[in-house]
Amino acid sequence: MNISKEEVLHVAKLARLKFTDAEAEALAKDMESIIGFANKLNELDTEGVVPTAHAIPMHNAFREDVVTPSYDREAMLQNAPSKEDGGYTVPKVVE
Template sequence: MEITDKTIEYVAALAKLELTQEEKEKAKTDLGSIIGYMATMNELDTEGIKPMSHVFPIHNVFREDVVENGPDRDALLENAPAKKDGCFMVPKTVE
């Protein structure tokens, strides 16, 4: 696949970029190299290779979501500066 000026302008428009002529030439060279590398990759024999999403094996490290009762109300209120009827007592903020 040949990368043309029209292709570069199209990609630049999609990316909302304004490129100078020098930048367009560099982008044309870079994209040509990338396409060439992909052609090389397509020549490789991948028969018998399992598809993977990551090069390293990744395992879920999250714990199971288990519902547990938290600390009891008295334990939560132990360090409260002020409490009333089993609740935190705070200064009035609205009159």
Template sequence: MKVTKETIEYVANLARLKLTEEEKEKFIRDMENIISYVDKLNELDTSEIAPTDHVIPINNVFRDDEVLDSYPKDKMLMNAPSKENGCFKVPKVVE
């Protein structure tokens, strides 16, 4: 794929970058190098590779969910500076 100056200017505009003419020329070469490398990677046969395969084995480390009793509401509210109808009462923060 050929990268043009207009393409670089378009991407720079999207990224809100102001590039000099020298920077635009440099980015044209850089983008063409990146695209040619990706094209080279696309030549590889990946049909035997699972989409989420990793070099090292990864296992799920989550624990099983267990239903436990919650802390008693009376004890939680015991130290509350202010409470109302069995709930914490907090100052209004939205006007």
């Protein structure tokens, strides 16, 4: 399995991470071995096996539609690095 430096940088961009060229090259090697390891699974014959949706063999864990009190706004906002008018201030991103 070959992982290029460009692929590392693409994944890094998606995760909002920044690497130097040297770091990206080292990571490419690491990712090659990680993905190579996961790829071993492809050697198994999975003909007729239903894809696994969840590792735990359980289903239908639901909650009834009953209102529980929300948290106090001040408590919610107390860890916000920056706040204004009862809201979290975030960098302006207009897409």
